[in-house]
Amino acid sequence: MNLPKPIPFTPQAGASPLIYDFQAWQEIDPAQIPRLRFVYGDTFAAGYLSVTFAAPKTGKSLLALSEAIDAATGRGFLTGKPAAPIKVLYYNAEDDLAVIQGRVAAVLQAWQIPQSEIIGRLFPVSGVTAESPVVLIRGEKGDIAESAFLALADLIKREGIALAIFDPLQDLSHSPETNEVFRALGGRIRALASETGAAIGLVHHTRKPSPGIAPTLDDGRGGSALRGVARFNRLLVPMTEAEGAQAGVDDFRHYFRIGEAESNLAPPSSDRNRWFEKTGVMIANGENVATIRPWVWPEAFTGITVNDACRVRAEIAACENPPRENSQAKGWAGEVIAEVLGLDLSKASDKARVKTMLKKWIESDVLRIERLTYGDKNKQADFVFAGENNPAVPE
Incomplete structure (x- = not known):
């Protein structure tokens, strides 16, 4: 067997040698190994980064805000599993505060939740009307904005925020959408989650799909680097016209699903998909505001005795x-x-x-x-x- 010849290496002049102090296994108590702790549903875990990918107008912002309110109240109206309420930061970089407030009011009204349940727990922030919008990375080379990360870490720790959702990622970056930029940014956000112990969720756009080709998690804008640094990834998929005909709905454009989680594909009628319907709620100011509600794919034998x-x-x-x-x-x-x-x-x-x-x-x-x-x-x-x-x- 002919082994490859080693490549000679000449250390850089004046470079200090590194010393790695890697430890061998020592006896431990398995009961003391820290367990993964989800702060909401099965997507947001304490100390980890989660990314939701979706095409524009799918319903990702409506879902993100509804999840923020569900987590802040602990009601479980989306998950079906009530839990202890937590403090949630929802940062929307695209909509002004009045739009966000209207959507919050619509969610509360749709589920008959009093405002008292989100006072002091939900932090809805508009990046459009905020005095200091959050920018996490700048420049052509992708320079991390450490001052912004330090400010976020201080806020999360000071307020005891358990879940922070940023929507969408593209407006938090002033750098090109490249693999290198998103790898650096994703790594720094993951470090923020680890440092603060909060679950951090990002909403990110997918590229425009080719005709007839269904999008996947690899279609996130900027390549797959961001997906690689997140612990949990999911893709929102809009209902197709053919699926709408199969399901018998009036307008297929009002429906979407969490159709892929870590590349596990399932047909639209599968129980593994979580479907949502976009609907309107008339709030007290007379405006019809969009929100979402869970929707179940109709089964063939539903109602058949x-x-x-x-x-x-x-x-x-x-x-x-x-x-x-x-x-x-x-x-x-x-x-x-x-x-x-x-x-x-x-x-x-x-x-x-x-x-x-x-x-x-x-x-x-x-x-x-x-x-x-x-x-x-x-x-x-x-x-x-x-x-x-x-x-x-x-x-």
Whole structure:
């Protein structure tokens, strides 16, 4: 085996040698190892950086502010898990204070939360109207603004802030959006989280996606360097028109989901996705203000009872001419299902539901397929009959 020859190295003249004092393993008590402590949900952990990536107009600012209020009140109206209230800093660099205040009022009104629950706990700040906007990095070479980090560290410690959310990152930087800049900035923000013990969340834009290509976590503006320094990353994905038709919603543009966390992809109907609906709330000043609320992807069998399954099975059994399994064929079995259940096959969402129900009932033998010969030319096709599994009969 031929080993590569070592490359000679000549130390720089006058350089002081480094001494690394790396310690070997010593016996420890595993019970004393510090545990990861989440301050809100499963995204924001004490002492760590989390990044939310999203395209413009997806709903990232509405989500970030709602999460800030949810954490400050401890209500758990987004997570479904009430917790102890914490102090939260929400810094929005794009909107003025009146806009932020209106959105806070909309969230409180939507969830019937009195203002008393956020007094002294929520710090909503506008980078537009603030006397000293937060800028964390400057210049072509990406010089860290240490004075800003020292001021943030002092604020977080002094006020006991457990979660700080900055929205969006692009307005906190006066440097080019390069890998090098975001690697340096992300590393310094991560150090701020570690130093203060606060959970820090960043909202960051994705690049404009190519037509027909779904965005991923690697599409954050400035490359993947920022993703690499964060402990938790997630991507907000807007609903597509096809998904809207499948879900049966009136306007697909009102919905988005947390569709990717650390590159774990799942179809839109998966339980792993957390969906949200953008809606409007009329607040006391007469303005209709946008906010969000959790939304659940409609399941095929939602609202379908055992009695409904029995009715479908009986109607299939009573057909003089057995219906076809193929949805493209004349006399499709789905037409029987839709008629029994009062569904409209002209609606894409209802037709998708019927297809799913037919498939599942065939798999469970509530209904059964038999291949038969039909017509003058002796063609063969799959026809649907009642199966042996009668849902009305207890096991």
